Amino acid sequence: MFRKSYLLYGFLVLGTTAFGQYRGWSLDTINQLKNVPKSVRDNPGSYRSVYSGYHHYTGGK
């Protein structure tokens, strides 16, 4: 019983993986925005990035 369930589950995992690859899924988190005005191309400063003001790690041991 469990083996049958596992076979079904395994094919589901493979199918999801194949579908994800086909559709171009990624593991990175990207913020999506809609309706960005076309004026950004001529005036890049008019666009406010979601990530501006990020606290930068200065590294070092």
Next chain:
Amino acid sequence: MSAGTPPIAGPPKPQAKALNCPKCGAAIVLRSFGQAETVVCASCHCILDAKDPNLAILQQFEIKTSDIRPLILLGTRGKLRGTDYEVIGFQRRSIQADGITYSWHEYVLFNPYKGIRYLSEYNGHWNDISICKMLPMSEGTSANYLGEIYKHFQTCDASTDFVLGEFPWQVRVGEKAAVTDYVHPPRVLSSEKLDKEVTWSIGEYMYGREIWEAFKLHGAPPEAMGVYENQPSPVTTNVAGMWVAFAAFAMLLLALMAGFDVRAKKEPVLQQTFYYNRADAKGEASFVTNVFELGGGTSTVEVNTSAAVGNHWIYLNYALINQDTGQAWDFGREVSYYFGHDSDGFWSEGKRFDTVVIPSVPSGHYYLRIEPEADPSLPSMAYSVGVVRDVPVFGIYGIAFLALLVPVVMISFRAYTFERSRWSESDHPPMQLSSSSGDDE
């Protein structure tokens, strides 16, 4: 057929025969129609010879404990595996192991047409037991019965502590028999050696609720404690088969990965080097790249950033913007690399390049808006930005691999711990525990 021959009668109807104990006069009920060798008086605990019309006294014993009570009362009838049986006898037996006494109960069941069979109960674990019809072959640590191999579990001396009712043998309290158990869950093969006589029996594990249903007993059966020697594993599946299935899935996953890797276009659509200059950045630092085309349908887009940083960082606010639809993917990436020497030697952290994969980007005309920031101590820095369309994401295969592996590992672990518990009670424990022998010297 002569005239004086009585007509052939049908099978006798089950009837109990009533007698009296020769010691105390209490009523003795014989239920097994002459199959009993001994019967025990419930009143004075005399073991009587059931074959003797006068019920000769064979032994009288004292009850050592008052908590011996059969869970199924004598005379209770029930249907076990499709056959009606009546409980006619009960005994408690025990073994000594490492100074601890382990006791279990055995019930004698009788059917006038099927004969005798037994039920045993230990800590809520039940076995349906019958005498072997063929002689098993035992060799070393295994025994073969009807083509099935049983593994040796334990050998011990079992003594009879308490008896009640009828028994198809000459039972005595205090009697000791050498018992050897071989298991092949859910069955157990047992040999009992008493003097020079060896009796083989075969038992099959039963759950308490099955016994309760069979004898229509009130309440709930005692909860099974621990793992019994022939208790079937809750992991009913073939663990080795699961690993074979996992290996097959892993191969398929590998094939899928190779297939998509070959199929992926990995098409570079932008590769440009830019210069960050702190003096220029005081004004508006952001700028846009040339428009590039992403063709061939929805796919991943990889954005690579590299910079020759050394104990500095550079941070780029990116926006991949579709010129036609206004859809944008906004993300920030940092490239930083730090290194030095200390008492442990050379150390480093970070990388001089960064990669990010944007998911499911439709085809169209795009440009990147880039807004660089950098370490205040960095006056200027060259950095390269590359955009590649349709790249495989290998991390997804890693997640899929784990998703396939985890259930098999969990099942294997569960099966392993169950078998480990089972065999820890045997003569062949998985791990020999060493006992300290006193360190007072």
